[in-house]
Amino acid sequence: MRNLFLVTGGFVCMAGGLVFLPLPTPFGVPLLLLGTALILAGSAVARRHMKNVRSGNDRLHRWLAAGERYLPRRLRRVFRQTHPDKDTV
Structure with missing residues (x-):
């Protein structure tokens, strides 16, 4: 049940981040990061997928590491x- 709430909250934060992204307020990127973190916290499949994506995309990896x-x-x-260099997920 906890994982369902984490993933649902993550999608809500990401939707809010996408709404705020084109606006001049600085809330879009932090909401996207928070939503991504909540989804990753609730899903092992999402963590494995993110690890693969980060290993193949250096620019995204640097952006996430900075955030x-x-x-x-x-x-x-x-x-x-x-993190792509870590062995555990």
Whole structure:
């Protein structure tokens, strides 16, 4: 049940981030990062997929690594689990 709430909340945050992204307010990117972190926290499949995507796309990997420091500690740990150089997911 917890995972369902995390993934649902992640999709809601990502939808909000996409709405705010073209606006001049600075809320779009943080909401996208938060939504992605919530989805990754709730789904092992999403973590595996993100690890594969990050290993193949260096620009995305650098962007996510730069944004990790703005996340809360628990969500930052989820992003670090998807680092391409890490062996565990």
